[in-house]
Amino acid sequence: MVSLVVATTSDPASIGPASALLAMSSDWCPGPKLQDISTFLNGRVRLLKQDRSIVEEDNLDKRWEELTGEIVDEIIFLSKHVAVSNRPALTVHPIGVPHLQSQEECWAGGKPGWAGLPCPRIGPWLRFMKTIAEAHNLTPEFEVTLEATHHGPVVSKPTMFVEIGSTEEYWKRQDAAQVVALVVWQGLGLDGGNGVGNWTKAQTGKKVLVGIGGGHYVPRHMDIVWKEDVWVGHLLSGYSLPMEEPSLKKKEYHLNDIGGAWKEAIRVAVATTREAFPGAEVLVHLDIKSFKGWQRSVLSQFLSQENIPIGKPNEFL
Numbered sequence: 244m245v246s247l248v249v250a251t252t253s254d255p256a257s258i259g260p261a262s263a264l265l266a267m268s269s270d271w272c273p274g275p276k277l278q279d280i281s282t283f284l285n286g287r288v289r290l291l292k293q294d295r296s297i298v299e300e301d302n303l304d305k306r307w308e309e310l311t312g313e314i315v316d317e318i319i320f321l322s323k324h325v326a327v328s329n330r331p332a333l334t335v336h337p338i339g340v341p342h343l344q345s346q347e348e349c350w351a352g353g354k355p356g357w358a359g360l361p362c363p364r365i366g367p368w369l370r371f372m373k374t375i376a377e378a379h380n381l382t383p384e385f386e387v388t389l390e391a392t393h394h395g396p397v398v399s400k401p402t403m404f405v406e407i408g409s410t411e412e413y414w415k416r417q418d419a420a421q422v423v424a425l426v427v428w429q430g431l432g433l434d435g436g437n438g439v440g441n442w443t444k445a446q447t448g449k450k451v452l453v454g455i456g457g458g459h460y461v462p463r464h465m466d467i468v469w470k471e472d473v474w475v476g477h478l479l480s481g482y483s484l485p486m487e488e489p490s491l492k493k494k495e496y497h498l499n500d501i502g503g504a505w506k507e508a509i510r511v512a513v514a515t516t517r518e519a520f521p522g523a524e525v526l527v528h529l530d531i532k533s534f535k536g537w538q539r540s541v542l543s544q545f546l547s548q549e550n551i552p553i554g555k556p557n558e559f560l
Contacts, residue, residue, distance in 0.1 A: 251292075255323070334387075344356065385419065453476045456484065467560075
């Protein structure tokens with residue numbers, strides 16, 4: 244089984260870390276062309292270097308398997324991060340647009356109602372990236388953070404994005420590129436080590452957090468994820484839980500009173516997290532303060548109906 248690391252030449256925050264990764268060893272060798280995509284091989288890692296936008300490259304895992312016969316275990320996309328704040332950042336996140344309905348446009352890849360399998364390395368790599376960034380004096384200038392689940396492309400294997408943000412000045416920073424490259428190099432065991440964040444049978448029974456609610460950078464969920472041995476699945480911020488506010492005023496609302504795609508979004512986020520972490524105990528962590536009273540009520544009803552357990556912060560440790 245192999246790991247795909249995907250970069251694009253059209254994005255300096257993507258090709259910068261990819262180039263740094265290739266420069267770390269003479270063991271890289273050219274691989275087969277995947278249509279017009281150049282590839283490089285090292286151990287069980289396959290680096291794909293393309294020219295198009297990453298979010299437009301659907302089914303890279305299936306296409307690689309058809310070309311080579313190798314089974315893809317996971318995909319790590321290297322990319323830029325854009326934020327209104329313009330703050331320098333290193334981010335990690337799962338992918339998908341489970342909140343979109345069939346008539347809605349996927350402005351950044353994916354398909355309506357879909358969520359990719361979250362890569363089990365997300366939590367461990369976030370903590371590892373902070374350690375590497377601190378060692379290279381990149382913090383506190385750069386914030387190291389999770390992002391909520393968002394955008395494509397469509398793939399079938401466990402996936403994560405590792406990004407540099409948030410403006411062109413920082414996308415081109417070689418020290419940031421070097422930190423991301425080191426995270427990938429050591430995180431995938433290319434340094435001869437065991438890698439970081441491997442989900443194996445030994446992890447059976449471990450708890451995995453699915454975050455529900457909050458902003459795009461999921462701060463309440465992050466408070467838990469910084470603790471060692473916390474595993475992370477999908478993270479659905481408030482904008483990914485479209486809940487239609489009821490027109491009639493009631494003392495109590497039933498979940499069937501509330502329209503919107505929120506139920507479907509939670510179902511697919513939990514289902515794909517369970518699939519990505521075989522043998523895990525998947526728990527939802529609610530950012531309670533980000534919801535109104537009626538929202539908290541129907542969320543509790545729905546999670547109980549679906550037999551999706553809610554975990555308190557201390558239950559993840």
